[in-house]
Amino acid sequence: MEGAFSFAVIFLAFFLHASDGAELVLTPSIEQEKSAGGNFVINCAVKDFNVIPKWYNPNGEEIKLNNRTNLRTTANSVKLYLLNLKAEDAGTYTCNATVNGKLLEKIINLKIFKKLSLLNCAEIQQPVISTNAKINCTASGDPAPTVSWRYNGNTLQTGGRYDIKPDGLVIRNISEADNGVYEIESEITIRSDFIVRDIKVTVTIPPVITEPPVMLDPIKGSDFTMTCKADGKPKPTYSWVKDGMTLDDSRFDIDEFGGSLKISSVKETDSGTYTCIASNVGGTAKAKAKVTVLIPPTLKPMTNEQAEENKRVTLLCIGEGVPLPSLTWQKGSDAPFAQGPQASDSRIVVSENKGKQTKLKLVITSLKAEDAANYTCTATNRAGTESKKVQLRIDYSPQFVNTPLVAYNWMNNKRNISCSAKGLPKPLISWQTKYGKIGSIDETYRIFQSEGYELSTSYLQVHVSRNNENTVFTDYQCTATNKLGQKDITITLKQAVVPRAPQKVSHTDLSPTTITLIISKPTNNGGIEVDQYRIEYATGGHYNHTDVFVNSDADDEFTKVVLKRLTPVTKYQIKVFAGNAVGLSTKSYDLSVATLNVRIPYDVFINSDRLSTSPTSYIVTWQEPRTGGSEITSYSVQYRMVHIKKNVEPWEVDPNAKNGKFIAHTVKGKTRSVLNNLESNTYYEVQVVANNIIGPSEPRPMIILTKENPLPVVTVPQQKENSNTDTNKGDQSLVNNSTIIDQSLESTTATINVKTTTKERTVNKTVDKIDTLKSSSAPRINQTVNSPETPQAATSAGISDGGIVGVIIALLIIILIVIDLGCYVKLNKGVTKFLLENACKRGAAGKDKSTDVEAGASQETNLLAEKEKKDGEANGEENKEPASDEGVTDEKNEDKDELMKDHTDEIEPDQKKDEEIMSQDPTGKAFLSLSLSLSLSFSLSRSSYCLLPFLSQYLVVCCCCCQCLS
CATH class of the missing domain: 2.60.40.10 (Immunoglobulins)
Incomplete structure (x- = not known):
């Protein structure tokens, strides 16, 4: 027992000692100062004991969780979070805990100060022009901050136009010159805190309406648009209201930035006052326009009218619309009736009455048959027009129309006597003579009827014979009858005779x-x-x-x-x-x-268009003329290239210009011909002459123009040696078998250009006259030859095909020479070695060989000269026959063949000598073959095609090079 008591005493003593050691620890532990809007956190822990403390606010209330407060706990601590601090959060916060019955407590003081800030401080501000504008910006902080303003680098002071206020900068009578960036600086010195902010100032100009909407009268059912324009800075936006009410219907389309208002499918209820409102940050401006919706006119239905002649009738027309329409009456296609009695016919009176509707009356008294017609009422207002027709039918007694009073007939002939009458109802027609009523059909009379709506026509066919010739030639009475009356007309049938002779x-x-x-x-x-x-x-x-x-x-x-x-x-x-x-x-x-004597044919007139549809041809057509008494045997179609007088219409040939000679060809049995090989965009004088046994007709020339060629043509200039043969544009190329009409020369000279490799030869050939016209006054006819060697035009610009081939050949020769030199230096072989050895070994023989080569060239020149002489002598023989292009071409080819043959004969002895050398020395054989081939090729290079033989020689040279490299 004593032992247990002792243990309890010892435990109590230990417990009391332990509780005396417990304490609260705050982190942080000293007074805290925080800015409003910030956050605060503090931890409270019980040292050495697992006890959870509690926090209390300045009001002594235990702190609970909420949207700005948070608590985090452990076994012996609690951490307090205060978010977004406010001024009312300032004060003393308490943390306590009870340990072994002992209350532990600690406090901390929290101060809240206002942080430096700029309030109501927009970065872009738009004050209104000509006002005392304030640039808003308020500096806030604890303690109160100091504020300064700067503009364009200059510090602003209160005074003059500026006044610095706690909540901003006032600028008196601000203008666009004050636009720019303003800088505000706020500072709390004791806190070493400052803020600088730029504010862009743009002065605002309130809207001013520049184009107000105009009063419009849209038509019902249509779409229309009103526009409104305003000036201001910034650009204003637009809105519209009608009679003070916003426009919510989807039919209204407002352009907020353009200012227009579009109304689709206009209704009558859209009439009213519309207001355009232009707005920007500086203010608003308004403009109004009244809109009246127009309604197209409509006419009430009308019924057709029927009345008897000499009676009265009233036609009524009623029209509606906005605005009220004006009405008119018109008869058929006549002009509309005027208001009141008509000047041309007082029986017709028109009167109008306007109220909610427009009413127009047409009154006709003493009706006549001619009053019957279609009458049209037309309603018109600004929205449109509408017309309706009404038919007026007049019942009237018969009236004869288109009935001749005299008719003719003759023996053994049947002929009709016609009688036409109109009336309403349609009249019935009967016939009678003094011998009685004609009703039955017999050998003398037959009746045929033709009827229309109001018109009746009766045909009385009278057959004259020997039996009735004494009774049928008499008066016939035609009677027309309807319910309103009867009318008679007398028609006399007379006997026709043969006419008299012609008057003249x-x-x-x-x-x-x-x-x-x-x-x-x-x-x-x-x-x-x-x-x-x-x-x-x-x-x-x-x-x-x-x-x-x-x-x-x-x-x-x-x-x-x-x-x-x-x-x-x-x-x-x-x-x-x-x-x-x-x-x-x-x-x-x-x-x-x-009759007249036989003469030349009459003039031939060309009827084809003067503008050709082709650049190189023209189809000429003409009218066949009168023959002059003798059959036309042929036509001569003649044309020449001409120059025309400037600014003269119709075109005329300029006699002072150098015009071409006429080319002619014969046409038989046709009145058309095609002129070919013409030059584009060129004037030609064309004439057609008809020939008979007497002679040709007089020419009727016509100037035509060929179409411009869409493709460009590059013309090759002529050599100076041939300048004396040029006839400018008038000397056109001639067609084969064409005839030249030359009235001043007995013969024509044709120039044929033959090119050689060294010079250009010109062979003049004179072609004699081949034919004359039968008439002594007819022009002399000659024939000319156009050499195919003469260049007319190049089809393209730049280097020709022959030139390109020549460049390629030159490059190949240079390459071969370089290769041969390499063979000589490296291998002591090749053409160069052959040349050097032969120059040294043969000496005089080399000179002879050189002389032979020169002689060969001289012989070639002599052959060419001799050939020219032969050509000149051959001219006399050629002039006896008409020449042609084909003849010239064949002669040229024969010349070339003969020259080739002569040249070959001349160099044959040299070839035999060289063959011996070639058989002894392979290198010499290759070189000599190349030399002979090149010599022959140059001799034949008078035409552009003579470069082709070089190709065969390149193969020989290549073989030589291969031999060297091997």
Whole structure:
């Protein structure tokens, strides 16, 4: 028992000693000062004991978790977090814990100060112009900070236009000159804290309406747009309201930045006052416009009217629309009636009445048949027009129309007497004579009817015969009847007779084989139309005749008749009779006319267009002329290149310019021809001459222009030696077998250019005259030859194909020479070695060889000269036959072949000598082969094609080089 008591005493003493050692530890432990908006954390721990302490706020309340407070605990500690500190968070915070019944407590003081900051301080500010504007920016802190302003590097002071306020900088009467960047600096010295901020100031100009919306009258159902424009800085935005109400309907489309208002499918309710509002940060501006929606006019339905003649009728037209339409009445296609009684007809009166509708009355009194028509009412306002028609029908008694009072007939003929009457209702027609009513069909009379809506036409067919000729030629009464009355008309049937002779016959436009007669109608046609003339003509007692039928509906007083296939230089007796359906006149109009002598054909007129559709050809067409009494045997189509006078219309040949000579070719049996090988964009004088046994017709020249060639053509200039043969643009290239019309020269000289490798030869060949026209006045006809060797134009610019080949050949020769020199230096072989050895060994033989080569060249020149001499002697033989392009080409080729042959014969002895050398020395053989080939090639290089033989020689040289390199 005593032992247990002792243990308890010892344990209590230990426990009391342990509790005396417990304490609270704060981290941090000293007073804290924090800025508002910041965070604060502190830890409270019980030393050596696992006891969790508690925190209490300055109000003595235990701190709980919330959105700004957090607690984190361990076995013997608790950490307090205060977030986003505020001024009310300042004060004394207490941490306590109870250890073995003993209360432990510690406190810490927390101070909150306001951090340096700039409030209400936008970086971009837009004050309004001409106001005392404040640049807003308030410096806040604890203690109160100091503030300074700078602009363009200068510190601003209160005074003048500036006033520094706690909440900003005031600038009096601000303008656009004050735009720029302003700098504010706020400082709390005791805290060593400062803030600097730039504020961009742009002075705002409030909107000013520059283009207000205008009053518009849109049409119902249409789309329309109103526009509004305003100036201001910054650019204003736009909004629209109608009668103070916003526009929410999807039919309204507002351009916020452009200022327009578009209204789709306009309704009548869209009428009102629209306001355009332009806004920016500086203010707003407004402008109004009134809109009245127009409604197109409409007309009430109308019904057709019917009345009797001599009665009264009223036509009423009612129109609606916005604005109220104006109405008019018109009859058919006549002009609209004026208001009130009509000046041309007082029976017609028009009156108008306007209220909610427009009413227009048309009153016609004492109605007549001609009042019947379609009447149109037309309504018009600014929105459009509308028309409606009403038919007015007038019942009236019969009226005769288009009924002749006299008719003609003749023996054994059937002919109709017509009677036409109109009326409403449609009238009935009957016939009678003094012998009684005609109703039945017999051998003398038949009746045919033709009816329309108001018109009735009756045809009484009368057959005249020997049995009734004494009774049918009488008066016929036609009677028309309807419910409103009856009308009669008398038609006299007379007997038709043959006409008199023509009143006059004259002649005009005589030719060797034709006579043209002009026949005047007879003074009396016998009662019916003259439908023919008979012309009898003879050179002796026997008359031929021809009948000419005349259109009976023609109103011409004269008839033109042409007598053809007559004999030249012959006098004809002519009789002309007039005829109608009864027969020919008993008398004739007589005259005597002589045909002309046979002559050259009449002039040929070209009817093709003067502008050619091709740059190199032209299709000429012409009218076939009168023959002049002799058959046209052929046409001569002639053309030449010409220059025209400037600014003269129609085109005329300039006689002072150097124009070309006429080229001609013959055409038979056709009135068209194609001119080929023309130059583009060039004027040509074209004429066609007709030929008969007498001679050619007089030319009727026409100037034509060929089409411009779309492809560029580069012209090769002529050599100076040939300048004396140029005839500028007028000397065009001639076509094969073409004929030159030259009225001043007996012969024509053709120049043929033949090129050689050393110079250009010119061979002049004179071609004799080959034909003449049968007429002594006809121009002399010569023929010319165009040498194919003469260059006309190059098809492209730059180096020719022959030039390119020559460059390639030169490069190959240079390469071969370099290779041969390498062979000589390295291997002591090649052409160079051969040349050096032969120069040293042969001596005089080398000189002889050189002389032979020069002699060969001289022989070639002599051959060329000899050939020229032969060509000159051959001219006399050539002039006996017409030359052609083909002939020239063949002759040139023969010259070349002959020259080749002569040249080959000359060098043959040298070839034999060289063959011996070549058989002894392979290198010499290669060199000699190359030399001979090159010599022959240069001899043949008079034409551009003579470079081709070089190709075979390159193979020989290559073989030589291969031998050297081996």
